[in-house]
Amino acid sequence: MKEVLDFLTANKVFYLATTGGDQPHVRPMGFVMEHDGKLTFCTSNQKEMYKQLVANPNVELCCVDANFNTLRICGKAVFCTTEKTQCKALAIMPALGRMYAVGDGKFEIFYLANAQAVCQTMSGEKKVWAV
Structure with a gap:
């Protein structure tokens, strides 16, 4: 978990992919935290992202660091x-x-269950990180 959280916070922007119907949607994110041992994020229930997460909660997140390592x-x-x-x-x-x-009625928090994290270098070396 620590390696994943450090990678995301060090690189500030990462991208979360959701699906609306049969169309994938990717959007930039910048907030992540650990809560109860889980990788946790936030959104507004006024956004399409929230509606997509409710309809289909399966997501993928991607982040690239300055050395082009991809998580x-x-x-x-x-x-x-x-x-x-x-x-x-x-x-x-x-x-x-x-x-x-x-308690504003729109601020939503979610975590990733059954999360799997893989970090890959430009040369193709893969590391599986605990989430």
């Missing part, structure tokens, strides 16, 4: 929105407070 994570989005998870997210990234507030 891919696949898993199933499980919503875990509580006052505790919202407070923790706002403490980790205070800038989220410009969009969300605890």
Whole structure:
């Protein structure tokens, strides 16, 4: 988990792929945290991403570092929105407070269940990291 979290936070922007019907959608993300031993993210329930995650929770995330090492994570989005998870997210990234507030009715938190992470170098070396 630590290697995955360090990779994502060090590289600041990563991309999450969801599916709407039969059309994949990829969007940039910048928030991640560990919560209860799980890789955890946030979104708004006003966004298409939320609707897609509810309809089909299977996702893949991709991030590339400055050395072109690529981290891919696949898993199933499980919503875990509580006052505790919202407070923790706002403490980790205070800038989220410009969009969300605890209990605002739109701030959603989710983690990846059954997540699998693989980091691959440009030369093709693969490492499986615990998530």
